[in-house]
Amino acid sequence: MSTDSFNNDSDFLLLTGCTGLLGRYLLKDLLQLEIPLAVLVRPTRRQSASDRVENMLASWEQQLKQQLPRPHVIESDLSEESLGLSTEAEEWVKTHCSSVLHNAASLSFVSGPRDAEPWKTNLTGTENLLKFCRDTEIRNFHHVSTAYVCGARQGTIYENELDEGQTLSNDYEWSKLEAEKLIRSAEFLDSQTIYRPSIIVGDSENGFTTTFHGFYAALQLAYVVSKGLKQLPGDHQDLQFRVTLDGTEDKNLVPVDWVSSFISYTVSQQQLHNQTYHLTPQNPVTTQTIMNVLTSVNNTGDFTQLVGAETHVENPNEFERMFYENMQVYSSYWKNDPQFDTSNTREAAPHLPCPSMDEDMMMMLAKAAVDMEFRWRDLPVRTEAGITG
Numbered sequence: 001m002s003t004d005s006f007n008n009d010s011d012f013l014l015l016t017g018c019t020g021l022l023g024r025y026l027l028k029d030l031l032q033l034e035i036p037l038a039v040l041v042r043p044t045r046r047q048s049a050s051d052r053v054e055n056m057l058a059s060w061e062q063q064l065k066q067q068l069p070r071p072h073v074i075e076s077d078l079s080e081e082s083l084g085l086s087t088e089a090e091e092w093v094k095t096h097c098s099s100v101l102h103n104a105a106s107l108s109f110v111s112g113p114r115d116a117e118p119w120k121t122n123l124t125g126t127e128n129l130l131k132f133c134r135d136t137e138i139r140n141f142h143h144v145s146t147a148y149v150c151g152a153r154q155g156t157i158y159e160n161e162l163d164e165g166q167t168l169s170n171d172y173e174w175s176k177l178e179a180e181k182l183i184r185s186a187e188f189l190d191s192q193t194i195y196r197p198s199i200i201v202g203d204s205e206n207g208f209t210t211t212f213h214g215f216y217a218a219l220q221l222a223y224v225v226s227k228g229l230k231q232l233p234g235d236h237q238d239l240q241f242r243v244t245l246d247g248t249e250d251k252n253l254v255p256v257d258w259v260s261s262f263i264s265y266t267v268s269q270q271q272l273h274n275q276t277y278h279l280t281p282q283n284p285v286t287t288q289t290i291m292n293v294l295t296s297v298n299n300t301g302d303f304t305q306l307v308g309a310e311t312h313v314e315n316p317n318e319f320e321r322m323f324y325e326n327m328q329v330y331s332s333y334w335k336n337d338p339q340f341d342t343s344n345t346r347e348a349a350p351h352l353p354c355p356s357m358d359e360d361m362m363m364m365l366a367k368a369a370v371d372m373e374f375r376w377r378d379l380p381v382r383t384e385a386g387i388t389g
């Protein structure tokens, strides 16, 4: 595929958050598009930034049966001043990078003070990155936001809308809204391209995922409950598992591979920049479909029932109590989604429609997560520092 945004070898794109779920797909897709890439990566206690990237690429190469080019790896924490970069690293970026794709974020839904997550990375980190772009003369900013900057609004949400005085459901949404506003107000930028995915789930081809939030958290809890039930003596005739939903609520789930291919394509096509894109499915799934999948995968259909969104579960049994306590963090999403207008997205890439998020797709995603036992680690690889992973 031809790219018109990156014309020579010293025209690098600087990517943040490449070690996350979406980031690892962006890393692979952008490298496959032959876009010269530099990545800002945090080291962990056990691994250097370079080793983390090497491990991920080794996994991709094994899966794709194809070698990939290597990005320029820079160790960095966005929440630190100057992103924690040495003067040398900053000079390198100034010489080589013309654009940034800011994908890193904290997905913590827990409320905290402004110097804690999710504010520390999502707002202070974005502020630090913007200042860094101004200092290093990076003028093209691509930003991964979220469709849920619309907060608790209902009805149709348009791509050109942002702050409509809406109530935000949690600090994560709030920090993402503030970050998007900050980017839009950065006058030194030549272009600001905003991508707003809804709820990201695994790969539409094979169900692969590295994180297990939202839908997966509900699936995992149902899985644990069903295992607990199998160990109970008796036939569990009286048991009930009451779910406080109508079944008609819409949820907007999108597969990670599609989100990444849309973003990578758009980054590569200059005429598509300076726009906002809702990355949401053509048809949302209903909570009834999600329930069908959860009960079918876990074999809990006999005693699970949707009892209506307005119902309060009286005298919850031990399984219901465990489920609701653990799902508390997602309580603001336990409702109908609004309708996301996707005019810009459909017009920009008619050849890249979102795969159909139907019951078969949801079953495949759920089975893959159960097969993975709700965890993932890259394969260890041999580097100069020894075996890592």
Ligand SMILES: NC(=O)c1ccc[n+]([C@@H]2O[C@H](COP(=O)([O-])OP(=O)(O)OC[C@H]3O[C@@H](n4cnc5c(N)ncnc54)[C@H](OP(=O)(O)O)[C@@H]3O)[C@@H](O)[C@H]2O)c1
Pocket: 016, 017, 018, 019, 020, 021, 022, 023, 040, 041, 042, 076, 077, 078, 079, 102, 103, 104, 105, 106, 107, 120, 121, 125, 144, 145, 146, 147, 176, 196, 197, 198, 199, 200, 201, 211
């Ligand atoms: N997942 C969803 O359902 C969803 C929906 C809508 C929008 N989004 C947006 O999509 C983007 C990617 O999300 P994801 O699901 O791929 O998240 P993820 O798997 O949790 O990955 C987050 C990435 O950000 C990096 N990061 C976090 N804090 C950082 C810091 N202070 N300095 C440097 N790097 C930092 C993480 O690095 P480490 O590996 O070092 O932790 C990781 O690479 C985010 O902007 C998110 O807001 C996600």
